[in-house]
Every structure is written in C-alpha cells, then in structure tokens.
Amino acid sequence: MNIQRKELLVTSFALFSLFFGAGNLLLPPLLGYNAGENWLWVTIGFMITAVVIPIIGILAHARLQGTLFDFGKKVSPVFSLIYCIIIYIIAVAIPSPRTAAATHEIAIHPAFGTSPLLTSAIYFSLVLIFVLNRSKILNVIGKFLTPFIVIMLLAVIGIGLSSSTFTTGVSQFETPIVTGILEGYQTFDAIGAVVVGAVIIISLKFKNMKVSAFESKRKLIRQSGFIAGTGLFIIYAGLISVGAYYGSEIEVNSELSSDMQRANLLRGISIASLGEFGNTVLSILISLACFTTAIGIVAGTADYFKGLLNDSQTVYILTAIIACVLGVVVGQLDFNSIIMVAVPVLLCVYPITIILILLNVLPERLATPFVFRVVVFITFLFSIPDVVGFISPSEGLKTFTAFIPFAKHSLGWVLPALLAFIVTSLLQSKSTTAKA
Structure with a gap:
C-alpha cells in the first residue's frame, strides 16, 4: 500500500496538465476583470464546475477503475455506448481543436504570421507522435512539461499580484456565482475528468509502477486528484484575482471579440508582471498548456475505441489519426467561434456528465x-x-x-x-x- 512520492508527483502533475488547457488559461483573467469587486464570488462559482466536479470525477474513476463506459452503464449499456461516443466526438471536435486555435492566435501568429493551417498541421503532427508513443505520456508530461507550466504560471500570478495596486472595477455581473458556474462549463473540465481520468487509469497499466493492486491504484489516483485539484484551485484563483486587480491598469477593448479580449488581457498581465519577456513566456505557456490537453483528449478517445473494438492497436492508431486530422480542419476556426459552437452542446451534455460523476461516487x-x-x-x-x-x-x-x-x-x-x-x-x- 506504500505509494512512492515520485510516482504520486508524476501522476499528479500529469493529471493537472491534462486538465489545464486553452480555456483554463484564457477564461479566468477576463472573468476576474469583468467581475471586478465581486471577483471572489465569481471564483467560488467557477471552482464548482472547473475544480470540484472534475476532481469528484477523478474520485469516481478511482472507484470504478474502468473506462468512460462504466460511468453510464447503470442507466443502460445502450445509453452508455451512445453517451461515450457523443462525449468523445465532442472532445475531438471542440476542445481539442480549440487548443490549436488558441495556440495559433496567441502564441504563433503574432510571432511568425503563419496561417492557421500550417500551425494546426504541425501542432497535431506533434500530438500524434506523443499519442502513438502511448506508454511515455505520463512520464513526459508529468516529469517535464507540467512543472515548467506551473512555475511560469506562479511567476506571472505572484509577480502580478505583488506589483498590483489592488484596486478593482465595478462588477458587470448581476449574479457573480452563477456566472462563475457557467463560465466553468467552458473549461470542459467535467468532461475532461471522465476522459483524462481514463487516460490516467490506462497509463498506470502501461507504467511499471508499484500500484498493480486495486486498492493501491485507487489510493494513488485519489491522492493525485486532490493534489491536481489543489493546483487548479490555486492557479484559477490567482488568474481571476490578477484579472480583477489589473482592471484599472490594463485597457480591454470591449469592441473586440471575447477571445481577443482574453488574449490581450492575459498578454497585458504577462508584460506588466515580467516585462517584454512576458510575451515570450505567454507564448510558451499557452503552447504547452494546450498541447498537453490535446494529447490527453486524443489519447483518451483512441483508448476508448481501441477497447470497444477488441483491444485493436490498429483501431487505436486510426482513431488517433482521424482525431488529429479533425483537429487540423476545425482548428482553422477562431477560438471564439469554437466556443460559440460549444455552448449549446455543453448545456445539454454537461448536466448529464455532472450527474453521472456525482452518482458514481x-x-x-x-x-x-x-x-x-x-x-x-x-x-x-x-x-x-x-x-x-x-x-x-x-x-x-x-x-x-x-x-x-x-x-x-x-x-x-x-x-x-x-x-x-x-x-x-x-x-x-x-x-x-x-x-x-
């Protein structure tokens, strides 16, 4: 039952990184900016759907230790099959391409002026390479990419708060908590919990860890979930508060699309915190955060269809390729367009996902x-x-x-x-x- 600290940290970092993508980085600062004096209430609402529910989802995975199919099979096998297919189609059609769109708009295009097609093609080629090297996902993400992401995020938040005048604007929200809850939908973290949780389960089977026993694995997943959740809480609260306190210092053009408002605000905070070097930090940060999430989504989808069709490795490879090609195609849309397509889908699927998570614990x-x-x-x-x-x-x-x-x-x-x-x-x- 002893769980080595190294194994726990690697799994926790990997879980955090698989959660933390484009929306997780871009949404909180503008949410805080618009919340102004009510940023704390917005934070509470945001945490419900962006941290609490997803981590409960990980706890449900620790209990079930199966696939996404196990989440809905008590309703009926047919329902669970349809639900799984819909979830994975949504995952590869919306949040996965959204990571490429965000990377292009904020990190790549301003620096190199390249086309969305070139960015998406290179981006998903790299994603495919990682996904096909399935057994290395936890190690690479948990040991190398995530610590770098966390250090940069804490630097932006810490320096930003220490140099802020701590003045906030007037809140633009009538019901801050509800706004935070609904904005948390946009992170896709509840759906992410049921998708990337399965990735973690399968990755533990691939790794030569001392967690082969059911109880040991459950303990590892639960502890990793709490650590990742704490990390998400700190980062989200930090980004929202920085957005709120910089409300009087950074001009956000209300005539711009909401995605450009988010990008400009985050860029302004990074530059104010780290100087002109902040632009470089922001570009690297967004690229890595989006990249690790895309890997988790594509790997989770390929894992599911592989298991559905007689554990076929060929199916795994074909699914990964199709998901990446779809990512390239949809990645041509701008970030805000993808969000607008996502909203009606989320309003239907998210409540069912939340209920399945809660019932399964x-x-x-x-x-x-x-x-x-x-x-x-x-x-x-x-x-x-x-x-x-x-x-x-x-x-x-x-x-x-x-x-x-x-x-x-x-x-x-x-x-x-x-x-x-x-x-x-x-x-x-x-x-x-x-x-x-």
Missing part, C-alpha cells in the same frame, strides 16, 4: 440502476429548454421556463435532478424494506 445502495435511470432522464429533460433557449430564444419558452427554478441562469435541471434523486432513493428504500 455515491455508495451503491444509494445509486442503484433505478436511481441512475430516473435522475439522468430528468436531468436530460430539464436541460432541453436551456439548449433551445440558446439556439432559438422565444417569449413562449421564457414563459414556460419562468416556472422552473434557476432556469433563467441555465441551471433549470439542478432542482428537478435533486428532487428526482430524493424521490427515487425513498422509493428504492421502501422497496428494499418491503422485500426484507
């Missing part, structure tokens, strides 16, 4: 297949108005959703899911008592 007597089926169905049902409202808002829909608590904040599924869980748990308990 509960004891089996509380989270029976019956409970899974009812709660997931109710969650899906009440997330539909959020999706329809984003795509095609109408007065009739607003009248209907006015009767659903939190619906105006795109969280209309929360209370119905909670009530469904309570009612089904009580019914399950009565049924068990009657049989006894």
